Each structure stands twice: as C-alpha cells, then as structure tokens.
Amino acid sequence: MNENQGKITDEHEQLKKVQLMIAEDIKRICEKYHIKYFLDAGSMLGAVRHKGFIPWDDDIDIGMPKEDYNKFLEVAPAELGEKYFVDNYNTNHDNPLVFTKIRLLGTEYIENKANAGAKHNEIFVDIFPYYYISDNELVRKSEAFRMQLLTQMLLIKGGYKVWRGETRSKYLKFLPIQILAKCYAVKTLRNRIDKLYNKHKGTENICVHAGSCYNYWYFPAIWFDEMIAVDFEGVSFSIPKEYVAFLTKAYGDYRKLPPERDRQTHQIMKLELGKYAM
Numbered sequence: 612m613n614e615n616q617g618k619i620t621d622e623h624e625q626l627k628k629v630q631l632m633i634a635e636d637i638k639r640i641c642e643k644y645h646i647k648y649f650l651d652a653g654s655m656l657g658a659v660r661h662k663g664f665i666p667w668d669d670d671i672d673i674g675m676p677k678e679d680y681n682k683f684l685e686v687a688p689a690e691l692g693e694k695y696f697v698d699n700y701n702t703n704h705d706n707p708l709v710f711t712k713i714r715l716l717g718t719e720y721i722e723n724k725a726n727a728g729a730k731h732n733e734i735f736v737d738i739f740p741y742y743y744i745s746d747n748e749l750v751r752k753s754e755a756f757r758m759q760l761l762t763q764m765l766l767i768k769g770g771y772k773v774w775r776g777e778t779r780s781k782y783l784k785f786l787p788i789q790i791l792a793k794c795y796a797v798k799t800l801r802n803r804i805d806k807l808y809n810k811h812k813g814t815e816n817i818c819v820h821a822g823s824c825y826n827y828w829y830f831p832a833i834w835f836d837e838m839i840a841v842d843f844e845g846v847s848f849s850i851p852k853e854y855v856a857f858l859t860k861a862y863g864d865y866r867k868l869p870p871e872r873d874r875q876t877h878q879i880m881k882l883e884l885g886k887y888a889m
Contacts, residue, residue, distance in 0.1 A: 622882055623669050626720075626734065629887050630671045631844050633695070633713055633736040637673060638848060640683065640690045647679045649838060649849045651739055651819070656858055656865055663844035667875070671736045674819065676835060680740035684711065698731050700801065705730055707769020707797075709762055709804060709820050711738045719883035729770065734884070743811040744818045744829055751816070751829075758807050762822025764792035765800045830857060 641648040650658050651674035657665040664671075675683060687697050691713065696702070699711040706729075714733035721732050745751045767789050808820060818829035834853040841850050851857055858865040 622884075625884055625887075625889050626669055626882060627664050627844075628889065629715060629718070629734055629884060630669075630736055631846065632887075633715055633734070634671045634673065634843075634848070635846060636691060636695070637683075637687075637713060637736060637738070638846075640687055641675075641679075643690070644682065644686055646675065646683050647835075647838065647849075648673055648675045648683075648738075649835070649851055650674075650841070650843060652861070654843070655850050655854060656862060658841045658843040658848065658850060659854060659858065660866060662842045669879075673736060673738045674741055675738060676817070677740045677742045677820075680711075680738065683738070687713070696731055696733065698735070703731060704797075705769065707765045707771060709765070709808075709822055710740060712736070713738060715887070717885040718887060719881055719885075720879065721881040723772075723878040723880050734882075740820045741817045741835065742808055742820055743814045743832070744816050745811055746814045746816055754807055754810070758804065759822060760788065760791075761800050761804050761807075763788050764795060765797065765804070766822075767792045768795075768797055768800070828861070830860060 637648070640646070649655065651672040653665055653668050653670075654672045657663055657668060684697065684699070684701075688702075691697065694716060696714045696716055697711060698706055698714050699708065700706050712731075712735035714731055714735045716733055718734040719732055720734040745754060763785070767785070815831060815833075816829050817832045817835065821828070834857055835851050837852040838849040839852045839854075840847045841854075
C-alpha cells in the first residue's frame, strides 16, 4: 500500500488509461446501487496531490466498508458482464488474496512477485474491504500478527514469491513462513482468516483487509462516515471527507514528494493491452 515510483514508459501511460476505464465502471456500479466507495491509499494521495495518478505510480486502489463491499460483489458480475472477471477466492479458488481484483479480460499483467502461471493475470483494479477490528491495543496487535502470518502463508501457497527482487535477508525472513505454510491446507488458512475478519462489529476502528497492512493501516471508523468528490484524471471519484487525517496517518507529510530514489513503479514482467492498446 506504499506509494511507488520509477521510470514511466508510454506503455505504462496506456496501462493507466485502461485502469481508469476499469475504475469508472466500478464507480458506475457503486453510484447505481448506492454503494459507498473511495479511492484508497496511493490513489487517494494521487487525487489530492496530483489530481490523478502519482506520476510514477501505475495502479488504482479502491476501498469499501465491508457491508458495501459485500453488496458490490453481489451485483458486480452481472453489471460488469463478459468484459471483466471479478477475481477473488469465491470465484477463483486458485486466488490466494483476501480482497478482490476486477480484471479486464483479453489483457495480461504479470508482476515479478506474482504467480506467472495463474489462471487469471489480467490488468486489474484492486478493491479492498475495510472491516472492524478490536479497540484494545494488545488484542489488536495480537490479531494483526496472526492475520499477517496467515495471509503470507496463503500467498506462498498460491505461488506468490513475496521476496522476489528483494534482498537475501528478506528471503531468509520468509523462509520459516514457507516451511510453516506446508503444514496447513488452504481451507484451514481461509477459515482462520475469515474468523478474524468477522470477529468484531461496531468498534471504533476499522482496517483494510489486505493482510500484512493490519499492523498500521487502520483508522477511526468515523473518518469514513462522509465522502466528498475529487478529480482524478478528469473523472470525479469519492474520498473520505477526513482525507487529511487519513493521508497524514498513512504517509506523514503527504504533500511532500519522496526522494527520487524512492520513486519506483511496480516491477511488471509482462504487459499485454490487447485490443485496448492505444
């Protein structure tokens, strides 16, 4: 969920236009069914600081409260039609993620850490559910550690190499988790994750369901009560009215650009735009 950066090519710019098209279709459905959604993470930051993509970024993140996320998943397949695939564990048991990707069929997008042999590797927009977590700090930290461990084991079992392209120390860090993952079935991991995901209701804090982010990516639920419209690449999208508090907690001095050495794009190994090439 960090903002990313690096050398942007013409192909990357075309990728952004395709992702924006996907996001507009998601927005259309949310507005039709009165589903609360918001640009999330670097996409929210990009909208506020750049009125669009962070110049060196190349993805779009959307967040939804858990109840709205569930409603979206009920109506999205029919609304999106054959143009897209709603990719999550319920629709694709090979998917090792705990959130949803709306994938544009007829394209291909493979990052260095992903499973290149997976059934679905199309261009996507991520949709993250936000769910209630404990207000007790010790309980929250304990559950955060368990959620992080469970989701990392799930990724490893799904063929993701989360250490690929990183330092040797990161590989060694994940080695015990690789070994531990062999001791559990996917169904067992999913059941334990779902138990944590559904454990709390109506607490003061909510967290993004992305696995490892639980340790720091949580916020007062009240920050998401009201939404406002902002410009993102010439299109109006929603973000929380309390976006200043959100972005400050997430990024610190969010209006300050990071050093050039930290501006890295995702490491895309293969990108095919198909008929959407411009």
